[in-house]
Amino acid sequence: MTQDVVVELPPGGGGRKILLDVLRSAWPEGILEEDSDREIIPLLEATESDMRGEIFIYSAPHWRHSWDEHGATPENNDQMVHLLFSKTEESVTCVTGCGGVGIPQKIRAALRKDA
Numbered sequence: 001m002t003q004d005v006v007v008e009l010p011p012g013g014g015g016r017k018i019l020l021d022v023l024r025s026a027w028p029e030g031i032l033e034e035d036s037d038r039e040i041i042p043l044l045e046a047t048e049s050d051m052r053g054e055i056f057i058y059s060a061p062h063w064r065h066s067w068d069e070h071g072a073t074p075e076n077n078d079q080m081v082h083l084l085f086s087k088t089e090e091s092v093t094c095v096t097g098c099g100g101v102g103i104p105q106k107i108r109a110a111l112r113k114d115a
Helices: 014-026 061-070 103-114
Strands: 002-008 031-034 040-042 054-058 080-085 091-097
Touching: 002 103, 014 103, 031 061, 054 061, 061 080, 091 103
Parallel strands: none
Antiparallel strands: 002 091, 031 040, 031 054, 054 080, 080 091
């Protein structure tokens, strides 16, 4: 079971930097996988321009392998966040596991602080 949370982003693209900062803080060993070409980028090396379209963020590389091999399991369910940016980049939908890793809430809190 998943949880979809839509988060409104501030105009001008600044929300992508905030998203990246939140994800790096939560998952310093995390990796970003772009859906279009399946390129893998360590979160610490990702840039704001990588934060668009449809991407998958894994808390660590071994969790990506777990998802690829087994799909969602009770063990890996909260180790990945699927982000879908709106075409206008005014919002992002965060799809998380049923246990909720708190990423959408952390993003909202960071956006409120930045406002």
